[in-house]
Amino acid sequence: MQIFDYKSTDLSKQLAQEYGYDEFLIRRYLTFFGQEETIQLLEANERPLKTSILVNTLRISVDSLKSRLESKGIKLEKIPWIPNGFWVLEAPFSVGATTEYLLGHYYLQEAAAMLPAFVLDPKQNEVVIDMCAAPGGKTIQLAQLMENHGCILALEVDLRRTKALRSNLSRCGVKNAIIFRMSALDLTQLDVQADKILLDAPCTGEGVIRKDPTRKKSRGPPDIEFCSALQTKLIDVAVNCLKEGGILVYSTCSLAPEKNELVIDYVIKKHNLKVLPTEIEVGESALT
Ligand SMILES: C[S@@+](CC[C@H](N)C(=O)[O-])C[C@H]1O[C@@H](n2cnc3c(N)ncnc32)[C@H](O)[C@@H]1O
CATH class of the missing domain: 3.30.70.1170 (Sun protein; domain 3)
Structure with a gap:
């Protein structure tokens, strides 16, 4: 996938220095959002995160x-x-x-991170797959919405994080989830067709700079490229494991269009999917 980059300007250099970012990110923000919104974003990232x-x-x-x-x-x-x-x-x-x-x-759980499971809106009799589940905040939320009925398949590839997932689900009394320590890229091996799938994809976390300011500089074009390729593969697998008429929610903690809008654009064109409104009055519209 093409990674967007743009020309350096005096403003991009100045903002990168003032707010401590890799200038590559600032060049992109200025092009995607314009000067005013970029400064609002950079200012917002300086404010402490509310627990x-x-x-x-x-x-x-x-x-x-x-x-x-x-x-x-x-x-x-x-x-x-x-x-x-x-x-x-x-x-x-x-x-x-x-x-x-x-x-x-x-x-x-962060306030924005509460949205994807809520939007998926799983019902008590449904089969739900949580493809990238650890440490488990969204799996717990799915179980609550299902009142511990139906079935959640919670996948996680990383062993250490799978242990955290197990302990969190157990502490929170989740009884309708089966944990699989495996790559979601191999999901078809489970031979399950789900009513609903949550793909809370691994990403470079540009959206969590308030929590982890090292991300202002620590992730560059190769990281975006790597994540975007993985996300595209994961979302393809998700669609193949969804029942006809099923619902997939795709979420990331990133602002990069290569990991959001372009992944969605790819998958809706390839599989002829429909984008549904969320009916939630919070946040900004995606880039088109
Ligand atoms: C954004 S985090 C998920 C957060 C989680 N949904 C929650 O609400 O607590 C992404 C997770 O995906 C896992 N992951 C990365 N590649 C994966 C793969 N191929 N299959 C399954 N999980 C993967 C990472 O280890 C990480 O735990």
């Missing part, structure tokens, strides 16, 4: 957890786009170290 939690309704109700956490001095604010998602506004200690966390009453 957020997803209440695990397999273990506790939203109201009970809220009152338990509030009695410990933890202040929460509802995330508008997810029924059981909350930002943590104030906490006297780490929210990853409470009894409620250890009991699996909630899971720490």
Whole structure:
């Protein structure tokens, strides 16, 4: 796949230096989004990430957890786009170290990362494949939406991350998932046709610069090329394992069109798929 790059300008050099980025990324942002939006993006990436939690309704109700956490001095604010998602506004200690966390009453997940499983909207009697599952935030969310019924096949290629996946699913009381430590590229070997598939694809993580600022400089064109090739193969496999009329949600934590719009463009043309509206009023439209 072609990797987009553009000419250096005084502005791209200046912004790269000021915000500490590889200039290659800035040249691309300026071309994709224009000057004003690029500066807004760079500024947004400087703001600290708000911690957020997803209440695990397999273990506790939203109201009970809220009152338990509030009695410990933890202040929460509802995330508008997810029924059981909350930002943590104030906490006297780490929210990853409470009894409620250890009991699996909630899971720490970024607010945007709560969207893909929610949009997939799995039902209780369905077969769902989570192709790249570890550490498991989205698998837990799928299980909640299915109220622990139906069946989730959760695949993960990395052994260490598979262990984290197993421990998270167990802590959160997920009972309808089977974990496969294997490459999703070999998914057809399982001979399963799913009602719904979540492909939360591995990527270079340009979208998580707020959490990991090293990514301002650590990923270049070869990384984009590698990920984009892998994502294209994975999405092809996904379509082949989907029932007629089934639904596939593809998500990444990247801004690169080579890993988003171009992968979608490739797959809809190759397999004659239809893009469905998400009916969620958050975020920006994709590039066309
Ligand atoms: C973006 S993360 C998934 C996050 C996960 N969905 C969650 O919500 O916690 C991508 C995952 O894909 C895994 N992965 C990479 N290549 C894979 C492959 N060929 N088959 C299955 N998993 C793969 C990575 O090890 C990583 O754990």
